[in-house]
Amino acid sequence: MITTNFFLFLHIFVLQVFSQKIISTSYGRLEGKRINGNQYMFKNVPYAKPPIGNLRFSLSVFTDPWPDVRNAREYSPACMSNASVETKTNHLPMSEDCLYINFFTSEKCLISKNCTTLLYYHGGGINSGSAIQFNDTFILERYVQNDIIFVIPAYRMGIFGLLYFGDDSVVPHNLGIRDCKLALEFIHQEISNFGGNQDDINLLGHSAGGHISMVFGFSRLIDPDRRLIKRITVISPPPTYDMPELLIKNCYDFARRVGCYTPNTTSDQEMIKCLRAKDARELILVQREMEADLLYMWNFLPGEPFMKLGQSIADFKENAVPREMMIGSTINENGYDRRIKENPSIAGNFMDWENPYEVAHRFNFIHDSAPSGTIHESFTQGIFVSVATYATAQLNSGGKVFLFQSNQQPSSHVSDMQYFVGTHREDYHTPDMDIMDTFYSKMIVNFTKYGEPSPGKKFGDTSSPTEDLQIQLLERLM
Structure with a gap:
């Protein structure tokens, strides 16, 4: 006799089976999660060996194969980051x-294996944020529903991704940014298994992630033949590079505070061995301690993997790979408030000043002497200038550029994130925000798929009310 419990068990079993999806990759099989009947999420897919033990502070290398079906239904922990600011992100497991x-994909893409891919590098100053903080439902509705595979890689941040002592044989520079390059190569290699066309991989980034997307798209070291990257969308990029001598000084100071370095006594090899033996959370606590002294680790160096270390930024921009790019910012970014500056604050270092320290001190004097509310702080100015100069450089290289600005109020560095990744929702809501909400992510979808924010349209053509609204908004933003 078949009992009610048996039918209940069978019903639950069927539901579980139909909520799963198993795919094969070059490294092994993955079990993902089915959503809405025809959409899938494959999370915590390893692309590199865990950077722990002797691999801490080393270049990342491709993952080893896994023998069994890997559970890819839930997120992995976030990368270690500075949690000195109380936000929801910093309460995630690390x-x-x-x-x-x-990976976020669909049945249609898995069958066709020809969908466009949008690779999103998250922001956070190479110091905070994560690849697991975003709104799954938003990504599925805005991108996957439009036949775009949305991909978010994690990368090392803070002391784990930026440590550098001036010698690559001790610790290679830009570890976190090199993680991003390895992730791009892994995605290019494996994307067909998730339903993507490996010749149609596009980059999207906000803030520091926008800076990464931008320099990767420009770089002749990463993709000179336009084999890896098709188009790039760059939002609010602050291309403030760290000064090598300041980063090196801060890193030795960090090692001293951790108890791994005594000047003129400890060898570099002894120092690194000691640092690799320390608890990860202890290192983060010391990083926070340094920030209290205005000593930050949140910018990468102008160097590998996207340019030669020591190459001028001007030369890097002048020799950009021509590409289609959409780039812009919000109208206010960090507003007019004065900020306590790192000492010294290297304002405008991405413009290759011959005397950056003198320029920084002069800038700070002029900035701090200005009447309150009359001049944007340096972070905001850096974003405005970088958007303009990198857009110009890409045009000069023969590329095609769409320049935009979000004027929606309230405006801040993160105020538009709700429109393209569904985070940082506004404290209050106004009707015009609904207009932005329908327009912003669609603009990115259109550009990613077709190379035009509003494909097939000319300004003033009103044959489609929805697309005409997008065009009017784009005209206003431009």
């Missing part, structure tokens, strides 16, 4: 074992 990628 681990050094974090070099994973999250």
Whole structure:
């Protein structure tokens, strides 16, 4: 006799089976999660070996194959980051074992294996944020529903991704940014298994992630033949590079505070061995301690993997790979408030000043002497100038550029994130925000798929009310 419990068990079993999806990759099989009947999420897909033990402070290398079906239904922990600012992101589980990628795709893409891919590098100043903080439902509705595979890789941040002592044989520079390059190569290699066309991979980034997307798209070291990257969308990029001598000084100071370095006594090899033996959370606490002294680690160096270390930024921009790019910012970014500056604050260093320290001190004097509310702080000015100069450089290289600005109020550095990744929702809501909400992510979708924010349209053509609204808004933003 078949009992009610048996039917209940069978019903639950069927539901579980139909909520799963198993695919094969070059490294092993993955079990993802089915959403809305025809959409899938494959989370915590490893692209590199865990950067722990002797691999801490080393270049990331491709992951080893896994023998069984890997559970890719839930997120991995976020990469270690500075949690000195109280936000929801910083309450996420964190681990050094974090070099994973999250894929959002659909049945249609898995069958065709020809969908466009949008690779999103998250922001946070190479110091905070994560690849697991975003709104799954938003991504599925705005991108996957429009036949775009959305991909978010994690990368090392803060002391784990920026440590550098001036010698690549001790610790290679830009570890976190090199993670981003390895992730791009892994995605290019494996994207067909998730339903994507490997010749149609596009980059999207906000803030520091926008800076990464921008320099990767410009770089002749990463993709001179336009084999890896098709188009780039760059939002609010602050291309403030760290000064090598300041980063090196701060890193030795960090090692001293941790108890791994005594000047003129400890060798570099002894120092690194000691640093690799320390608890990860202890290192983060010391990083916070340094920030209290205005000593920050949140910018990468102008160097590998996207340019030669020591190459001028002007030369890098002048020799950009021509590409289609959409780039812009909000109208206010960080507003007019004065900020306590790192000492010294290297304002405009991405413009290759011959005497950056003198320029920084002069800038700070003029900035701090200005009447309150009459001049934007340096972070905001840096974004405005970088958007303009990189857009011009890409045009001069023969590329095609769409320049935009979001004027929606309230305006801040993160105020438009709700429109393209569904985070940082506004404290209050106004009707015009609904207009932006329908327009912003669609603009990115159109550009990613077709190379035009509003494909097939000319300004003033009103044959489609929805697309005409997009065009009017784009005209206003431009």
